[in-house]
Amino acid sequence: MTQITDPNRIRIFDTTLRDGEQSPGVALNHSQKLEIAHQLARLGVDVIEAGFPIASPGDLEGVSRIAREVRGPVITGLARAARPDIEAAAKAVEAAEKPRIHTFIATSPIHMQKKLQLEPDAVVERAVQAVTYARTFVDDVEFSAEDATRSDIPFLIRIFRAAVEAGATTLNIPDTVGYTTPEEIRAMFSEIRAAIPAHIILSAHCHDDLGMAVANSIAAAEGGARQIECTINGIGERAGNASLEELVMAFHTRRDHYGLETGIRTRELYRASRLVSRLSGMPVQPNKAIVGDNAFAHESGIHQDGVIKARETYEIMNAELVGREAAVLVMGKHSGRAAFRKALNDLGYADLPDDKVQHLFTRFKDLADRKGQIFADDLRALVDARTDVPQTFTLEAFQITSGMNMTPVAFVRLTTPDGSVEATAHGDGPVEAAVQAINRITGIAPTMESYRIQAVTGGGDALGEVSISARHGETLLHGSGVATDVVESSARAWIRIQNMIVAGMGAERRQGEFAPGRI
Numbered sequence: 001m002t003q004i005t006d007p008n009r010i011r012i013f014d015t016t017l018r019d020g021e022q023s024p025g026v027a028l029n030h031s032q033k034l035e036i037a038h039q040l041a042r043l044g045v046d047v048i049e050a051g052f053p054i055a056s057p058g059d060l061e062g063v064s065r066i067a068r069e070v071r072g073p074v075i076t077g078l079a080r081a082a083r084p085d086i087e088a089a090a091k092a093v094e095a096a097e098k099p100r101i102h103t104f105i106a107t108s109p110i111h112m113q114k115k116l117q118l119e120p121d122a123v124v125e126r127a128v129q130a131v132t133y134a135r136t137f138v139d140d141v142e143f144s145a146e147d148a149t150r151s152d153i154p155f156l157i158r159i160f161r162a163a164v165e166a167g168a169t170t171l172n173i174p175d176t177v178g179y180t181t182p183e184e185i186r187a188m189f190s191e192i193r194a195a196i197p198a199h200i201i202l203s204a205h206c207h208d209d210l211g212m213a214v215a216n217s218i219a220a221a222e223g224g225a226r227q228i229e230c231t232i233n234g235i236g237e238r239a240g241n242a243s244l245e246e247l248v249m250a251f252h253t254r255r256d257h258y259g260l261e262t263g264i265r266t267r268e269l270y271r272a273s274r275l276v277s278r279l280s281g282m283p284v285q286p287n288k289a290i291v292g293d294n295a296f297a298h299e300s301g302i303h304q305d306g307v308i309k310a311r312e313t314y315e316i317m318n319a320e321l322v323g324r325e326a327a328v329l330v331m332g333k334h335s336g337r338a339a340f341r342k343a344l345n346d347l348g349y350a351d352l353p354d355d356k357v358q359h360l361f362t363r364f365k366d367l368a369d370r371k372g373q374i375f376a377d378d379l380r381a382l383v384d385a386r387t388d389v390p391q392t393f394t395l396e397a398f399q400i401t402s403g404m405n406m407t408p409v410a411f412v413r414l415t416t417p418d419g420s421v422e423a424t425a426h427g428d429g430p431v432e433a434a435v436q437a438i439n440r441i442t443g444i445a446p447t448m449e450s451y452r453i454q455a456v457t458g459g460g461d462a463l464g465e466v467s468i469s470a471r472h473g474e475t476l477l478h479g480s481g482v483a484t485d486v487v488e489s490s491a492r493a494w495i496r497i498q499n500m501i502v503a504g505m506g507a508e509r510r511q512g513e514f515a516p517g518r519i
């Protein structure tokens, strides 16, 4: 049973598999739930709410498997204040190392009158019966007053005291509809904390309807909550629940301020986030704190310069601390010279003289204006590019035949020093077929190392830019081509590479890999 031993320890109650699964459109099967539960155990959560066993036989079995197979955290299942629900929850968690039953009933006037259609006295009686019955199965019983933040505090204190007398060990005060504010919930917890025996853990369960779930949960902790209910990536009913990773990192990063700690192994956070996103099918927004793609990326020159000089200028946490790779400098039109120089160094161009870098930087800004994000291949192409590539071969015409269940065939005609030459070749795809046909004409067959395609303009007639890196012996070459037809863009990029080879151009192979600005 969870008990207060360290007064500054916040227990993390993860409800990704119960409230999180209530996200519209999310349904996890048993093995997916089990995989997530194992990751939650690695993460070090204190409690896993594994499901709502009465909801379906499948949910009961899902909770049972987790109870049987996952060791470490308390395993709980949700139950309404009703005997069949409690029996299902008891059955589901019976094999757990540390089983808990979580039972609830609504306490706000609107829920009691309109939904339950019960008088307050009857609600208290149901709560007492539920907790008493749950205690016949397990020693650890959590009682929640649904819609607590729209309930009368004296009534909450009354039902909570009754629940404690019936055997509840944790009392949860949910902000079911995401309505409260930090000031309000802090005061509410303080008042209830003072009215409830000190050994009983108070829990907060906040929803994000007004975007305040994390702030409200932290305020609840300031008011005395020592368990917080939350989900990975903040998924959950409607706008979701408080996000576990945000809460944990707020307590960790600002431990100077809050003086509270969790038992979470923060380096497992990113892995948990990716897993839940993949299995739930709910993408994480790029600017999401802690786990979003951009959470540790810097694009603007002033920030990049600061971070290169001293990471702490613009970072309050290390990416590694949450299990991510080191922060990245994203190259784009807002980048400055410091980041540009660093990206070139990382790619193996440390020996370029300052005046050359300055010249390249001007061209980089032009390119960034047109393309947005600039990748390693673009930078390589920028450095290695020659505008004076002799046009030994030029594209005259091409035709592709491709379709489902047939091998793509390319016909290509090039102008060469010997006049027009044609060739036909097949390949695994239309681009490969075109490349093979070009190779036949030129008699040169470099190895393609990377191929990237990007829309340069929008709309149905968007120009597609293809950038290709290829190796010819020890020489690395970069070619790009632009056309509305991506096979044509590819053919143009490939012919440019061929022309560079004929002219003896290209860079000696460099070491640096694609990680511009990893710091």
Ligand SMILES: CC(=O)SCCNC(=O)CCNC(=O)[C@H](O)C(C)(C)COP(=O)(O)OP(=O)(O)OC[C@H]1O[C@@H](n2cnc3c(N)ncnc32)[C@H](O)[C@@H]1OP(=O)(O)O
Binding pocket: 019, 022, 052, 054, 055, 056, 079, 080, 081, 082, 104, 105, 106, 115, 116, 146, 176, 237
């Ligand atoms: C705030 C929360 O997140 S609460 C959890 C919400 N999660 C879910 O509801 C997911 C799983 N739910 C389900 O699968 C189903 O709703 C079930 C199995 C629980 C119930 O299904 P049904 O028996 O068909 O009932 P239905 O869902 O239509 O209505 C809910 C009933 O529970 C009652 N009820 C709601 N909360 C409680 C409670 N805490 N204790 C007792 N009864 C409750 C309602 O008043 C209603 O009763 P009524 O049918 O007598 O009017």
Ligand SMILES: CC(C)C(=O)C(=O)O
Binding pocket: 019, 078, 104, 144, 145, 146, 147, 172, 174, 175, 176, 177, 205, 207
């Ligand atoms: C069942 C309870 C804890 C709940 O999810 C809520 O009130 O939001």
Ligand SMILES: [Mn+2]
Binding pocket: 019, 174, 176, 205, 207, 237
């Ligand atoms: Mn909830």
